[in-house]
Amino acid sequence: MRPFHVRGTDRAIMTVKINYDGDLFFTASQDGGINCWLTETGERLGNYKASGAVKTLDLTDNSELLVSGSLEGSVDFFQINGGKSLGKLTADMRKAKWVEFSFGDENLIIVYQPMTSTINYETRILKVQEILDKIKLRQTQDVLEITDTLITPEKFKTTQASWGYLNQTIVMASTEGELLLLSYPQKQEIKRVQVHDGEIKQFTFAKDFSILATAANDGCKIFDPATLQLLRQFKYEVPMNAVAISPLFNSEQKPKPHLIVAGGIPARETARTKFQGFDIHICNVIYEEEVGKLLNPNQIGPINALAFFPDGKGFITGEEGGYSRVYKFDQTYWENDLFK
């Protein structure tokens, strides 16, 4: 395959997101700029300016709204077509960690570190329509109006909170390697499991919510989202930063039970050691073995983000030097026996 790269900044890229239709993708970097690109050609369509280094991104399914959370304590709202900024939420936040829309785009989860305490990270659920209406009336909002709060359990520093299947559950991950299952409208804790030794950097669901994959310093582990039972695991020596599951995971016609994991040693240690481990691993979940590795010889730093195309024909990575590469699978991926 022949990947091409796009570069919009000098600084490192923190996230990459593709929209539901698969024709646009967005990269967010540490200097506060969010870029919008066409996936086919790599043409840059536009730029959104956020306040502060952007850590998280999310879009709605109809590709009209864009939400970003920055490390300077603000959550920004943008209109995708045109680049207009609709407003932002600032008060009582030191850092925003994670932002995600629910299934159907009614609600929004925000995970942030509040001003008052440094131990607990709070998560809140807001209704999107209400915020938009309020933002229209006023340009900025100083006080967060809360419709529904979720107070996190004790001694749990959340790094990510995602909606489960049909918004009936919420799964949360912490910096000490724990996973927590909550039921949504009732807000009752179902299960809490110690899973990794270190911080869980990211986790994703498959498209039909059949499995859950986490990435941490050990490697990658796979769970059942209803019971949090361990199904498979892949161990690596290098810390893994990002994980993505192929959307063709459980399809009936051409099932491709594949998973992509990538990471590497942190950027500040690259000059010290020879073994860097910047390659991308493609793994087969059923047989619990690694199918292939991709390594670009020009790569300088670790990979921070991964995203699959919604039809499963390729993926996009985001790296340290501001590069993001677009890979498309060629015929060997579809025909060769290795990749079944």
Next chain:
Amino acid sequence: MSQLQDLIDFSKEELQSEYIKKACEEIEKANKDALADQPKLNFNSNLSILLIGLPKVNNELKPKLITALKGFLKKNNYIQFVDIDLNNIGQAVLSYDNEDQAQQAAEQINNQNFDAKHQLLAFTQKSIYTINKTTEYVPITLKSRQELLAFHKDPRAAVTIIQEKSKLSLKWLNSLEKKLEDNINEKKLPAYDKLQWSPLGQYLVLFTENEFSLYGAQDMELLHKFEHKRVSELLFSPDELYVISYDGLQQFIIWNIREERQLRQIVEEETSINSFKFRKDNKLLAFQAKDGIQIYEAPEFYQKTPLNLKVAGVKQIEWVPQTNYLAVVCYGKDIKTQIFLHDYSKNIVVKWRNIAFEIDSIQIFVHTYGKWVATLIKKKQKNKVFATTLQVGNLNKTDPFEIDEHTINDDVENIFTELNTGKFALSYREKDKQQKPTQQFTFHLYSVQEDAKKGIKLCQLGEQKGKDTNELLWASNGNYFAMVNKTKNSPDQGKVEFGQISKKNEQLVTEITKSTNHFYMSHAQWDPTGIHFITMSDLWHSVNIWSSIGEQLVKDTITKVSDIHWRNKPIHILPYKEEQELQNNSKSFTKKYENEDDKILNKAKHEKEQKKREMSNQFTQYLNEKRKIYDDKNDIRKKMQGWDEEDPNSYVFYKKVIKEEVVNS
């Protein structure tokens, strides 16, 4: 007879002779006198025991005996009796309180020394009844022929015996994985002198001092036992229904195995078991006696006197299979040397060549399918052997006899034969410059070739010179051989060399494929199919199994092996037609087993694949469940999202818009 007297009424008849009258009167007297003195002992209940062996005593000294008995019991802390009833002959009945006490006392007192001269025996009622009872007759449960030969059909039962002086275990050789696996594990055998397999492999024979016993069938059970004192050798009939046993001196016994009975006993001095020969169709038995040849007929082995031959100086006889011939060799001092074939159907004698020179010895060999006959003749001059010839005669052309021969100008020590395919090997010592024999041997190899036009020919396969080995063993298919030295306390003990006969440019050529060593080797044997070769050493308890080319397959130095044999097999298990089919279509048959062999040779690969299959089954089950849940809630998803994913009308195709502008040139 005494009962008959009571039944029949003799009162009316008069006793005719006087002597009878006298005898009857004396008997009547004697009965009363004899029994009057002897007291009777009451030994009827379970609470008493019978003592035998006490000193014989008058009535006066009886109480002294009783006190002596009591003291004897006290000394040894035995149970004291309650009541005693003594006899004059030294027998007593002691009674006790309990049955248990009585039994205990009997066990204690039995075989104890009352005096220096008297040893006591004690019996309870139960033990006496068991002595007096005869054992019940258990009829012989014979195994069917299928059960005895079942081990042939199962390929895993091609077994070897390995035993550790009293434990028998059968194993089979797994040549792909290169190890010996268990079939029957460690069965204990009684003490024996010698052990061997029968030629068809059905029975395992154990020799002991007074009898020999046969073991067989699936679990190696004891099947038959035959009594013959100091039996040392056996000869089985080709279908293994009859067996001849020889005790080394002069007695031969013919047995019927299935009925476990003796058929005939023959006594003859200065002969060996080799003087009996069964014919291959199991109907006749030929015996070489001093006067001539005696023939016995199955199944009862009566002598068939019209078939007997009168010939002087018979040294060897052989039946020729698939024909009616009996080959006879006669020579000796003042006896005419003769080799001839006697035809029983036509009553004709077919003569071999005329022999005019002096002879030391003649040996005769017969092909197993009856197509040719070979002889080894040693020529003598002034009491010294100076040449040996090997002759082969075609049995299809007997008028005159077509013979092909080859001579060696030396005294041949040994001949090693393989009669299924017609291979011979002659060995003799090499001589140094001063004509003294050395420790090295040469082997001459021959093979008998059948030609449609020329008949039968004796081909020379070459010489092997300067060998330290003194024995040659052929494999049963005739293509491989092994040269071995097993003599104890010689510097060459343990040498093994493997060789092969192959065709190059339509000529047969021998080549040696490997020469190795096995320290202190004492046993060496090919397996009945000719594929594997075992060497074993008694001293070091080590076993090596080689392939026919010389590749080492199995090495075992840990288990203490004392004796090892291959189990015999008949040459042909299938009828002739089916064997031909197998040879012609061998490829289609091997395909069946290719998969099985592949699994063993590429074990790791197959294990991986199996693991993968298990994992995928497990996971696909799990995924299918999840998919069900996903599909069931389709409606809810539609509501939440606002549109239907699977409806193709809700999609719009992506069109590339390429903007073109005309630039003013």
